[in-house]
Amino acid sequence: MLEQDKKIKRVVIKIGSSSLTSMHGEISRRKLENLANQIVALKDAGYETAVVSSGAVAAGYRKLGCIQRPTSLPEKQAAASIGQGLLMESYSELFLSHGYVASQILITRSDFANENRYNNMKNTLNVLLERGIIPIINENDTVTVDRLRFGDNDTLSAKVAALIEADQLIILSDIDGLYDDNPNNNPDAKLLDKVHEITPEIEAAAGGSGSAVGTGGMKSKISAVKIAMASGIDSFLGKADSKDILVKAVSGSAKGTYFNQDPEGFNLDNNQQWIAFHSGPEGEVIISPESKKAVIEDRKNILPSDILHVKGRFSEGAVVRVMDENGEEIGLGRINYSSGKLEETLIEEECETKEAIEQDTFVCSRDFAMPVSV
Template sequence: MTPEQKKKRVVIKIGSSSLTSRHGEISRKKLEKLTEEIVELKDAGHEVVLVSSGAVAAGYRKLGCIVRPTSLPEKQAAASIGQGLLMESYSELFLSHGYVASQILITRSDFSDENRYNNVRNTIHVLLERGIIPIVNENDTVTIDRLKFGDNDTLAAKVAGLIQSDQLIILSDINGLYDADPRKNRDAKLLENVYHITPEIEAGAGDSGSTIGTGGMRSKIDAAKIAMASGITTFLGKAGKPNIICDAVSGRAMGTYFQVTDPTINLNQKKQWIAFHSGPEGEIHTNEAGRDAILMKKESLQTNFVNKVVGNFPKGAVVRIIDEENEEIGLGVVNFSANDILDPERREEDRVVIDVQDMVCHLDISIPVGL
């Protein structure tokens, strides 16, 4: 790490299997290695946010389970034990190097609500300004539909976009992205640089390669897509390699770099929230003229372009925009409630239903095809 290097804001995601022993317990040796590398980044002036898995893996044996539990109550109970153990270890190790760590537990609903989304961002910004290391995880003990955010790979990508990170680093038990499954094909080649995520790459993504973790290659590709759409380069590599974090920041690590080459693929904070975090509350079906206005002319959606409204959404809700072929064009924040849009007395008025500034089309966030 050299003094002349640009200081970066880095989000690091570490997987469960990279933190625990083969018995499912927290590995002190792995934690020490991870914290020492993060400390080296901090000493060099970089800002670091850590998205850490491992709560369930760290806690299930102390819950009395011989193997990782499969029922939601047991997973949540294990997480309630393991999360405390993880934070205790992280805090102790970082304090020994003079750095304070903080804990941020969130749920998907914190991201889907725009006010809470902004509050999370503001909190992390304050912590980073004070030199503190935020450690983020999903609040596993209260998640009601499923334990994962999608998974922590996706969570890390969303956090990276939330705080306008310079780089996302995903550490796991694999070396990176290959052109074939290296466990089945000896000739599989590591893809050191990926500039576009192709349908072939997505189709070839497999399931979780570990019995400890929950995120497989598909989740890592999805995370890279989210980060790339936010203008953030992503690195995927193996946690156990020496100096992997510092080398990843310096661009020297062995692994896969998902590179951002198109500066126009960079959604602002508002559009990131619309695209990746909001929960659409209804649909607006537009005619062909409306579709052309949105996709070709980059214009707002007017009242006279609306064919149909589905749902009873309020003003300010996020809705799906659907064309006459029943294909989803994108998402947008409506200026009127569903009832106001359908009001026959106001139907002929020249009103902007969705402003172009509050709209995200799938073309805006798609990653071009071709390696």
């Protein structure tokens, strides 16, 4: 019987389309049941589990009358509208047979961008998990347009893991981990069992999509892991059809790649995560070289006297990009003045007044390097 790792309580499991589909591209009941049984084993051992599941299009396109997986956006969305219900029905039936209740949550990127909806999602998920429910989460493919898409459920799963402050993110795919080179091109490529930092070399080794039925390849998985690591969450990447992959992943014995951040590394809190990954900056402030050094090295706030130029129109409390004179992005943060007020301050050269110096003008996300581009 699986015993719970006391360091891990809350787990987010991302299941890709290829992990759920047969060779013909339809949902495989055998694969779904195998993964559901492992999730039940985690629940029985005391883990809180949330599932980010792909597969809606795969589950629905045959019912739509398509012989092959559709390629046009309207057909994909129509197939997803059919398949999402079918997929949810299967999950519910399997979990109920073991005494567990599943819930459905469909999300768009705008739900994360809006701070009120972001907090509502967090509260809802926390209630579900604390009461033993298994949330089944997916992007709302039926209504989402390209400019508002996450693009893949790898990214969505990492953002969900950060949202609910999970202890571990498990990404299942048809790939058995991260290699030091593309194994399709290099037969001598080695599987990396532990990674503590996503280096440029690792990002360069990430290839394209590994499956014809999925939307995310290794590149999207590495981006997802970077979000998780910046949020202080350990991650695991492994092959879905490996025996007892979920059970072994939480115990640290699975074949695959474990991503564990250096314990002394810096993590973003929930508010900083929203600023860094979801907010959608409304403008820019360009700061002096001296203040750039103070921000990065000493984690100091930015005062009006540090700002050289303002770009864009934004209100008090907006999120803006912090840039240096060379156009390099330093970080994101909330501004305590509107763009108009800052411009007035710059013109009137009143930045050195006692009032301005005593008030923290700008509260910036402490992750100034921006761990990923989103």
